[in-house]
Amino acid sequence: MIQRFLPLIVTMMVLVVGFLLCAAQFPNFASWRVVGNLLTDNAFVGIAAAGMTFVILSGGIDLSVGAVIGFTTVLLAVLIEQVGLHPAVAFAVALAVGTGFGAAMGAVIHWFQMPPFIVTLAGMFIARGVSFVLTTDSIPINHPLYSDLNDVAWRFAAGGRLSLPAMLMLGVFALSMLLAHWTRFGANIYALGGNRHSAELMGVPVARTTVAVYALSGLLAGLAGIVFSLYTGAGYSLAATGVELDTITAVVIGGTQLTGGYGLVLGTFGGVLIQGLIQTYITFDGTMSSWWTKIAIGVLLFVFILLQKGLLAVWSDRGGEPAEA
Amino acid sequence: MTLSSSALRRNLPQCGALIAVLLANWLLFPDFFSIRVQDGRLFGSLIDVMNRGAPVALLAIGMTMVIATRGVDLSVGAVMAISGAIAATMTQAGWSLPLVLLAALGAGLLCGLWNGVLVAVLRIQPIIATLILMVAGRGIAQLITEGQIVTFVSPGLAAIGSGAVLTVPTPVVLTAATLAVTALLVRATALGLMIESVGVNRLSSAYAGVNTPVILIAVYVWCGLCAAVAGLIVTADIRGADANNAGLWLELDAILAVVVGGTSLLGGRFGLLMSIVGAAIIQAMNTGILLSGFKPEFNLIVKAAVLMVVLLAQSPALSLLLPRPRSPANARPIAAKVTGKAPGKAHKEGSAP
Numbered sequence: 109m110i111q112r113f114l115p116l117i118v119t120m121m122v123l124v125v126g127f128l129l130c131a132a133q134f135p136n137f138a139s140w141r142v143v144g145n146l147l148t149d150n151a152f153v154g155i156a157a158a159g160m161t162f163v164i165l166s167g168g169i170d171l172s173v174g175a176v177i178g179f180t181t182v183l184l185a186v187l188i189e190q191v192g193l194h195p196a197v198a199f200a201v202a203l204a205v206g207t208g209f210g211a212a213m214g215a216v217i218h219w220f221q222m223p224p225f226i227v228t229l230a231g232m233f234i235a236r237g238v239s240f241v242l243t244t245d246s247i248p249i250n251h252p253l254y255s256d257l258n259d260v261a262w263r264f265a266a267g268g269r270l271s272l273p274a275m276l277m278l279g280v281f282a283l284s285m286l287l288a289h290w291t292r293f294g295a296n297i298y299a300l301g302g303n304r305h306s307a308e309l310m311g312v313p314v315a316r317t318t319v320a321v322y323a324l325s326g327l328l329a330g331l332a333g334i335v336f337s338l339y340t341g342a343g344y345s346l347a348a349t350g351v352e353l354d355t356i357t358a359v360v361i362g363g364t365q366l367t368g369g370y371g372l373v374l375g376t377f378g379g380v381l382i383q384g385l386i387q388t389y390i391t392f393d394g395t396m397s398s399w400w401t402k403i404a405i406g407v408l409l410f411v412f413i414l415l416q417k418g419l420l421a422v423w424s425d426r427g428g429e430p431a432e433a
Numbered sequence: 434m435t436l437s438s439s440a441l442r443r444n445l446p447q448c449g450a451l452i453a454v455l456l457a458n459w460l461l462f463p464d465f466f467s468i469r470v471q472d473g474r475l476f477g478s479l480i481d482v483m484n485r486g487a488p489v490a491l492l493a494i495g496m497t498m499v500i501a502t503r504g505v506d507l508s509v510g511a512v513m514a515i516s517g518a519i520a521a522t523m524t525q526a527g528w529s530l531p532l533v534l535l536a537a538l539g540a541g542l543l544c545g546l547w548n549g550v551l552v553a554v555l556r557i558q559p560i561i562a563t564l565i566l567m568v569a570g571r572g573i574a575q576l577i578t579e580g581q582i583v584t585f586v587s588p589g590l591a592a593i594g595s596g597a598v599l600t601v602p603t604p605v606v607l608t609a610a611t612l613a614v615t616a617l618l619v620r621a622t623a624l625g626l627m628i629e630s631v632g633v634n635r636l637s638s639a640y641a642g643v644n645t646p647v648i649l650i651a652v653y654v655w656c657g658l659c660a661a662v663a664g665l666i667v668t669a670d671i672r673g674a675d676a677n678n679a680g681l682w683l684e685l686d687a688i689l690a691v692v693v694g695g696t697s698l699l700g701g702r703f704g705l706l707m708s709i710v711g712a713a714i715i716q717a718m719n720t721g722i723l724l725s726g727f728k729p730e731f732n733l734i735v736k737a738a739v740l741m742v743v744l745l746a747q748s749p750a751l752s753l754l755l756p757r758p759r760s761p762a763n764a765r766p767i768a769a770k771v772t773g774k775a776p777g778k779a780h781k782e783g784s785a786p
Contacts (some may be wrong), residue, residue: 234737241731241734399676406565406570414555
């Protein structure tokens, strides 16, 4: 049991210690306002990262999430501002398109036996390409519902607010944990990521699970796109470039193995917040340049991977060779 | 790899795609194949394709070796930015050209060494091992340029990007030279065979006496060096280093070129020349879309469509569905097990993760 939870414990400890160190340096850091903003600013990355966790647990990867987020913002802007649809309808369309897009990629991956890396790379090109074709301009969204939704927030007594995007992210993570750890679908994903062949022999519906995993990632990327469009109030075809990397990094820092089969959804939440914490620290400091974010995240990635390797080597002692990567 | 009829048939989809793209360009733009000499160097759309495609082709050479070992190098774009940043910053500070080149290439070598050690010694999965440098590398490049776009005046360095050797643009010459050296290293010696064997099964290769850590490190170092040369070309071309954008997303283009060229991401058999063909297809499409007056917005969609067509043509699932498989070497493990004709050639064997 401890083996399963150790990476999560380490991730959470890094998050807490990191937060305490920040708070020790800047007294204003330890406030509900900062915590609220940390959750709001990273909401779209978090939602997409939850989807990425499932994909990686199943032994795959989804490079298209950033492009799907960008595409969703453009689609929403076009539907609301140019077609004149009500935002609620536009949201439903966007979620359906994201889900269908993910399912299509999953189908290609399963039935044509093509590597997920390449299929989702093509998906990334298609999603970005279609958003370029729709528009290359940044379209502002001025629907009154947008400002209404942005006002929805749960205010802390001590100042600061838990915005709608932050609540959505927390909800997504709660549901994802339920899905991953207490449903048959979740068990199937772990089985598939552990060993595809054994899973098949055990009776796991490989085709259905693979398609569903990518569809889920597409759905959550669509939701992340909606949150991003609420957050920025605009649709832009270059929005959320490179978010797929942020999400993969968050998943790895969260203790999930990229080979699939091992990891916890809650770890990804920690990974997202650690990345956000680094960014917030650099904003607070004011004198440090933005590139230190990248270097710090790179170093963290390295440390976490080494740690996991070390833990794995200790556990798989009786096997001699550590699992071939 | 001898150019047997089966090899020829295997490479048919890519070569066909390249010819089709070139012909489409020619139909849209009748002057496409015309080449003229002006100011002591060749000019023409075809030359432009080769010149613009040089960085991705260079990356594809190194990437082919890495992918053949069942790895992938996501950091090449960041390595390009680092080598470019070093070259521009040192030139601006007044260092001599040979030292600048040496430092830039040395940086690429070190980056490759880092990746190689992570993969070979620490046994980290290549996609994560190189993700570290992909994320941190661009930060390091920005650290070197201090976040500025560093411009420089140096005819010597600029010649690497925009000069010409015997009328041929320098980037094309550099790419051809790198290809020749790499091909000689892997095909005239047993090195290529060892790389393929590590890709097929790392453990068996080690038992068979292949020094797998050295092979793996060498492959990543070579990939880093190729990326450094590509970074020099890009920096020399714009006479400045933009740490944010130099080589951005080129790692994906390079992987695409290699995969379109028919090298499997599962490792094993690789085709250097076909990777260059893959890079040429990508660049010919880019140039074609620009020439045809289509909006460049369509670029990505066309790229994705061609990619899917070429990949589906090579898809093992599809060749099983078809009544007669195009070539025995392409068949899936089931067929390889049944015929067992050429055990050394059943490179695609091995359980997919």
